[in-house]
Amino acid sequence: MKAKVYVTIKENVLDPQGNAVQGALHTLGFGEVSKVRIGKFMEIELEAADRAQAEERLRSMCEKLLANTVVEDYRFELEVS
Amino acid sequence: MTRMKFAVLVFPGSNCDLDMFHAVQDTVGEQVDYVWHTADDLSAYDAILVPGGFSYGDYLRCGSIARFAPVMAEVHRAAEAGKFVLGVCNGFQILTEAGLLPGALIRNNSLKFRCHPVDLIVENARTAFTNAYAQGETIRVPIAHGEGNYYVDDETLSRLKKNNQIVFRYAGDNPNGSVDNIAGVCSERGNVVGMMPHPERAVSELLGSKDGARMFTSVLNAWRERHGAAIGG
Numbered sequence: 001m002k003a004k005v006y007v008t009i010k011e012n013v014l015d016p017q018g019n020a021v022q023g024a025l026h027t028l029g030f031g032e033v034s035k036v037r038i039g040k041f042m043e044i045e046l047e048a049a050d051r052a053q054a055e056e057r058l059r060s061m062c063e064k065l066l067a068n069t070v071v072e073d074y075r076f077e078l079e080v081s
Numbered sequence: 082m083t084r085m086k087f088a089v090l091v092f093p094g095s096n097c098d099l100d101m102f103h104a105v106q107d108t109v110g111e112q113v114d115y116v117w118h119t120a121d122d123l124s125a126y127d128a129i130l131v132p133g134g135f136s137y138g139d140y141l142r143c144g145s146i147a148r149f150a151p152v153m154a155e156v157h158r159a160a161e162a163g164k165f166v167l168g169v170c171n172g173f174q175i176l177t178e179a180g181l182l183p184g185a186l187i188r189n190n191s192l193k194f195r196c197h198p199v200d201l202i203v204e205n206a207r208t209a210f211t212n213a214y215a216q217g218e219t220i221r222v223p224i225a226h227g228e229g230n231y232y233v234d235d236e237t238l239s240r241l242k243k244n245n246q247i248v249f250r251y252a253g254d255n256p257n258g259s260v261d262n263i264a265g266v267c268s269e270r271g272n273v274v275g276m277m278p279h280p281e282r283a284v285s286e287l288l289g290s291k292d293g294a295r296m297f298t299s300v301l302n303a304w305r306e307r308h309g310a311a312i313g314g
Contacts, residue, residue, distance in 0.1 A: 009187075012234070013187065013232055014187075014190060014230075014258065016187075016188045016189065016190045016191070016192050016230070016258070017188060017192065020192050065141070065145060065146075065149070066141070068142055068145065068178065068185050070177075070184060070185040070232070070233075070234075071185045071187055071232055
């Protein structure tokens with residue numbers, strides 16, 4: 001199975017990188033940009049008996065390592081081939 | 082007389098371990114060992130020092146991989162046993178990732194790596210690592226980090242204030258955007274302290290300041306007090 005994991009900075013946490021990129025976009029003439037938030041995208045290939053098991057394992061991976069839930073949120077999509 | 086024993090942890094990518102080691106030797110002169118990240122027994126040590134650097138290349142997040150190093154189970158055990166644990170810079174990041182200290186360190190709001198001396202206010206002079214300072218004293222210690230922007234949510238911040246867990250604040254300019262100008266915090270019991278500034282780089286006038294030296298004499302005081310009490314009892 002393949003999973004796409006998205007880790008994003010929580011809404012109430014400042015994202016200095018996002019702000020800098022927003023500023024750069026404005027400088028380049030993209031004045032319509034009102035917000036940029038930068039996160040992480042991970043592709044994970046894993047073995048699992050079924051979707052439910054894969055989801056449970058992925059949740060555990062996110063909680064333990066892939067995201068720091070003090071400052072980040074996570075979500076994932078699972079492709080069962 | 083029994084001597085105090087310090088462990089300086091070394092992860093792949095630690096780079097302030099030598100400074101930390103020599104700071105212990107130069108300030109208190111007690112026994113100090115380098116302890117590799119694969120060690121599985123820290124029972125011989127009274128204080129565990131987690132130095133700065135870029136453990137595991139800061140991959141994923143600063144400290145996120147180091148927190149799973151074999152030695153970290155022993156650091157948890159030492160913290161629970163009330164032993165003295167200090168994390169500086171990357172060491173602070175590791176201790177927050179490990180859940181031994183509250184909060185998280187994110188990218189400096191300036192996006193710049195800031196490397197210069199700062200003035201700190203000692204907000205809690207009752208921890209094991211700050212008892213040789215005066216409450217409210219201003220000390221000069223260098224910072225060197227790109228991700229030292231301390232974040233906690235409002236609820237945790239009020240808990241930190243209530244429990245007196247804010248150990249250091251930046252005086253004057255906030256170099257990284259930290260919530261409430263926080264530069265260092267401690268655990269509820271006060272035996273685990275984490276800070277972004279580097280006291281081990283401020284142990285001699287030759288280095289520009291020796292204000293950091295008293296962190297080491299503090300923990301020796303704390304250990305002697307505990308040790309003396311144990312003998313007396």
